[in-house]
Amino acid sequence: MNTIQLIINGLGTGAFYASIAVGFSLVWGVLNVINMVHGSLVVLGAFLGFFFWKITGLNPVFSVPFVAVSTFLIGATLQSVFINKVVSAPVLTTLTLTFGLDLILYNVMTVYFTASIRRVTTSYGNIDLGSAVVPIDRLYVAIFALLITGILYLVLRMTSIGRAIVAVRMDKTAAALMGIWVKSVYAITFGIGAMMAGVAGAVSTLIYPVTTGLSGAFLLKAFIVCVIGGLGSIPGALFGGLLLGVIESFAGYAIGPQNSLTLALAIMLFVLLVKPTGLMGVKGFD
Amino acid sequence: MKFRSLAILILWALALLSVSLLQNNYAMRTATMIAMFSTLAYSWNFIGGLAGYPSFSTAAFFGLGCYVGALGQVHGLSIPSAWFLAVIVVGAFSAAIGGILLRLRGHYFAVGSIAIVELCRLLITSIPGLTGGGSGLNVPLVRWSPDAVGLLFLVVMVTLFIMVGLVTQVVQRSRLGFGLRCINQNEDAAEMVGINTTAYKIVAYVLSAIFCGAVGAAYASWTGYIDPNEAFNSLMSIKVPVMALLGGAGTLLGPAVGSVIFILLEEVAWSNFLEWNHAIVGLVVVVLVFCLPNGLLRLNFSNILTLKPARRIWERV
Amino acid sequence: MNSLLKVEGLTRTFAGVVAVHSVSFDVAAGEIIGVIGPNGAGKTTLVNLITGVLRPTSGTIIFNHEDVTGQRPMQAARRGMSRTFQIVQPFPQMTVIENVMAGSLFAGAAQDMPAAEQEALECLRLVGLEHVASKSASSLGLASRKRLELAKSLASKPKLLMLDEVNAGLNSGEIDGALALIRNIAERGITILIIEHLMKVVMSLSQRLLVLHHGELIADGDPKAIIKDKRVIEAYLGPKFAARAEGYANAQ
Numbered sequence: 001m002n003t004i005q006l007i008i009n010g011l012g013t014g015a016f017y018a019s020i021a022v023g024f025s026l027v028w029g030v031l032n033v034i035n036m037v038h039g040s041l042v043v044l045g046a047f048l049g050f051f052f053w054k055i056t057g058l059n060p061v062f063s064v065p066f067v068a069v070s071t072f073l074i075g076a077t078l079q080s081v082f083i084n085k086v087v088s089a090p091v092l093t094t095l096t097l098t099f100g101l102d103l104i105l106y107n108v109m110t111v112y113f114t115a116s117i118r119r120v121t122t123s124y125g126n127i128d129l130g131s132a133v134v135p136i137d138r139l140y141v142a143i144f145a146l147l148i149t150g151i152l153y154l155v156l157r158m159t160s161i162g163r164a165i166v167a168v169r170m171d172k173t174a175a176a177l178m179g180i181w182v183k184s185v186y187a188i189t190f191g192i193g194a195m196m197a198g199v200a201g202a203v204s205t206l207i208y209p210v211t212t213g214l215s216g217a218f219l220l221k222a223f224i225v226c227v228i229g230g231l232g233s234i235p236g237a238l239f240g241g242l243l244l245g246v247i248e249s250f251a252g253y254a255i256g257p258q259n260s261l262t263l264a265l266a267i268m269l270f271v272l273l274v275k276p277t278g279l280m281g282v283k284g285f286d
Numbered sequence: 287m288k289f290r291s292l293a294i295l296i297l298w299a300l301a302l303l304s305v306s307l308l309q310n311n312y313a314m315r316t317a318t319m320i321a322m323f324s325t326l327a328y329s330w331n332f333i334g335g336l337a338g339y340p341s342f343s344t345a346a347f348f349g350l351g352c353y354v355g356a357l358g359q360v361h362g363l364s365i366p367s368a369w370f371l372a373v374i375v376v377g378a379f380s381a382a383i384g385g386i387l388l389r390l391r392g393h394y395f396a397v398g399s400i401a402i403v404e405l406c407r408l409l410i411t412s413i414p415g416l417t418g419g420g421s422g423l424n425v426p427l428v429r430w431s432p433d434a435v436g437l438l439f440l441v442v443m444v445t446l447f448i449m450v451g452l453v454t455q456v457v458q459r460s461r462l463g464f465g466l467r468c469i470n471q472n473e474d475a476a477e478m479v480g481i482n483t484t485a486y487k488i489v490a491y492v493l494s495a496i497f498c499g500a501v502g503a504a505y506a507s508w509t510g511y512i513d514p515n516e517a518f519n520s521l522m523s524i525k526v527p528v529m530a531l532l533g534g535a536g537t538l539l540g541p542a543v544g545s546v547i548f549i550l551l552e553e554v555a556w557s558n559f560l561e562w563n564h565a566i567v568g569l570v571v572v573v574l575v576f577c578l579p580n581g582l583l584r585l586n587f588s589n590i591l592t593l594k595p596a597r598r599i600w601e602r603v
Numbered sequence: 604m605n606s607l608l609k610v611e612g613l614t615r616t617f618a619g620v621v622a623v624h625s626v627s628f629d630v631a632a633g634e635i636i637g638v639i640g641p642n643g644a645g646k647t648t649l650v651n652l653i654t655g656v657l658r659p660t661s662g663t664i665i666f667n668h669e670d671v672t673g674q675r676p677m678q679a680a681r682r683g684m685s686r687t688f689q690i691v692q693p694f695p696q697m698t699v700i701e702n703v704m705a706g707s708l709f710a711g712a713a714q715d716m717p718a719a720e721q722e723a724l725e726c727l728r729l730v731g732l733e734h735v736a737s738k739s740a741s742s743l744g745l746a747s748r749k750r751l752e753l754a755k756s757l758a759s760k761p762k763l764l765m766l767d768e769v770n771a772g773l774n775s776g777e778i779d780g781a782l783a784l785i786r787n788i789a790e791r792g793i794t795i796l797i798i799e800h801l802m803k804v805v806m807s808l809s810q811r812l813l814v815l816h817h818g819e820l821i822a823d824g825d826p827k828a829i830i831k832d833k834r835v836i837e838a839y840l841g842p843k844f845a846a847r848a849e850g851y852a853n854a855q
Contacts, residue, residue, distance in 0.1 A: 100571025107565035480680035480710025
């Protein structure tokens with residue numbers, strides 16, 4: 001295992017981590033809600049992508065439009081019906097609520113999709129770079145992750161809804177005074193967060209197994225990336241994700257994959273204490 | 287009047303103990319679980335209810351208690367010594383972690399407290415030589431008859447429950463309790479008024495930890511087998527605060543009320559809808575947040591009868 | 604000199620902005636000192652520095668012959684420094700008397716809860732709030748909340764009481780009441796530092812005035828002389844008016 005291979009592996013996984021963290025970060029930054037349902041939404045997207053692949057035989061990447069729409073609607077509905085009522089509540093309440101909603105979604109999926117582990121099997125082979133090897137399925141995932149992250153960044157910068165979201169994140173009272181329907185922005189933002197999760201999940205089927213057992217792991221990664229990279233910032237999520245991926249890659253090689261998660265958690269705690277806004281975070285600015 | 291709630295607690299403890307007279311193992315087990323979770327809920331109440339810090343670390347302290355107690359016994363300590371060691375270790379751990387973690391507030395503290403649970407689980411799993419790692423650890427069983435063992439652990443859990451109930455009563459009436467309530471409502475003002483907020487918060491955190499550690503150690507001895515996923519179960523970290531919130535966080539009887547209702551609900555769910563038990567917990571949570579935002583004991587019945595929505599505590603300024 | 608508080612070279616910067624710049628002054632026990640200055644002059648920052656809410660970038664604070672630079676707010680309260688907030692900070696879900704008890708339990712003299720309750724009642728009587736003792740703190744109107752804030756500070760038995768704009772938002776009658784109250788407190792031997800915008804209050808209460816402008820102490824002395832001081836007028840009204848005022852003064 002040479003260094004270049006480790007870096008490539010790390011960047012690949014890291015890009016994926018960034019894509020699952022980006023939606024989580026947005027919801028946390030704009031609504032000030034830690035969305036514990038996020039991990040299960042990723043898994044939901046994975047299931048949808050898997051079933052798409054099973055039925056059509058096409059690369060799950062093509063399921064994205066369908067997954068995007070469904071998860072967006074689910075997210076927006078969740079927000080309007082449940083989350084909206086507690087948006088100004090203390091973190092204990094919002095966290096407990098989203099935890100509860102997550103338990104429901106997790107259970108529903110486990111019962112209806114059953115707990116057996118599925119896999120999408122593809123045979124894309126590798127690109128040989130001489131000193132390192134790039135598996136094509138990982139390349140797909142990485143490119144896709146960067147793509148959706150980039151699109152979200154552009155949406156936030158250039159569309160009016162994007163600007164509205166950023167405005168609400170910076171100062172929701174001022175935004176309301178400017179004529180922005182804060183509640184709609186909340187619903188749309190949560191929907192976007194859910195959509196990013198679902199879409200990332202759909203693509204994740206290329207490299208990860210499809211099972212509800214992974215929902216906790218995805219959520220934890222999203223947490224770590226957000227804390228390290230900074231909340232509410234897309235470049236932050238990207239940076240945090242890539243950093244986490246590379247750290248895990250090297251640490252996994254040096255001290256074992258299990259311990260690399262421990263290390264990642266320890267780093268997260270360290271960042272929480274030293275610079276809670278994250279290495280790149282200035283809350284509210286994009 | 288002053289000791290009314292204490293009297294109710296003791297009566298309730300006696301009621302739980304008297305379940306042993308029914309000669310029904312299932313009932314005894316349920317009573318033991320109720321006592322156990324009531325203890326955990328009261329523990330959480332110190333840091334979450336009184337001080338208002340959203341801690342999700344219960345599973346960390348419980349799990350550590352399990353493992354220290356279990357390892358103590360495996361290495362030849364008597365049961366009481368092993369349990370005592372568990373309390374000491376968990377207490378020291380929480381004091382150290384609390385000193386660092388309690389500098390954070392709100393979301394960051396919550397996230398940090400969840401991370402602690404994961405960290406503990408990973409650390410335990412990563413030293414299989416000592417702890418049996420992922421395959422778990424067998425704990426030497428108490429060599430009495432099953433009925434006697436059942437009774438023993440009912441008594442143990444109820445005793446812990448009474449202890450934590452007593453400590454809650456004392457704390458809530460004391461300067462410490464007053465100070466914690468101030469910290470809860472306005473930490474900056476509390477500091478300005480002369481309260482050593484750091485010290486008080488750490489005391490609350492340690493109090494919340496040591497009883498969890500004791501319960502964990504007892505639980506390990508009771509079940510005879512522990513593994514990292516069960517001991518550091520993040521579901522516990524959410525169930526326990528929910529029980530306290532259900533009854534009313536920060537009140538003298540809330541955690542007890544909440545845990546009874548929750549455990550009974552869970553037992554019903556387990557026997558009838560086993561595969562839905564997560565969703566049922568989730569449903570309880572959702573109902574709790576929307577219908578009982580301040581807990582059962584703070585329900586204003588006249589408001590309910592006139593169908594007025596409850597004014598949530600956080601909306602009062 | 605019986606110096607209760609001695610501030611020397613106190614400076615505080617926030618990411619490039621100098622909020623307080625090398626401020627030095629003495630406060631003797633028993634004095635009533637007014638602190639005035641245009642908005643943003645650094646008055647509240649000064650109080651925050653003295654009470655430990657902020658750490659000074661440089662400089663020292665000596666209170667009661669003890670170096671207390673960089674102390675924690677809780678230590679300041681226990682050492683006998685009390686302050687009120689511009690935007691009142693009660694404990695919203697506690698009753699009025701409980702709020703004041705907080706002051707006497709921790710920084711004050713009370714040894715236990717009943718003693719604290721007695722102390723609190725005394726303080727409430729002093730500020731005229733004893734009739735609402737068992738009401739929730741959040742049910743009070745602004746003027747009463749300010750009095751509650753005052754009662755809370757008094758309960759901690761301070762040697763030095765710093766009042767930050769206690770009269771903001773009060774009407775004329777309420778202000779007169781507040782004035783009488785502050786005089787009453789001063790008569791009990793408590794040293795008072797009062798930040799105020801209302802000249803009527805400042806002039807009638809203060810034995811000495813400190814004027815801050817852009818974080819610097821530009822004047823320190825007798826109130827009547829200070830208000831005619833050219834630099835002070837310039838700080839408030841600008842150089843044109845200052846020159847005109849000087850012209851008037853010279854003409855007399």
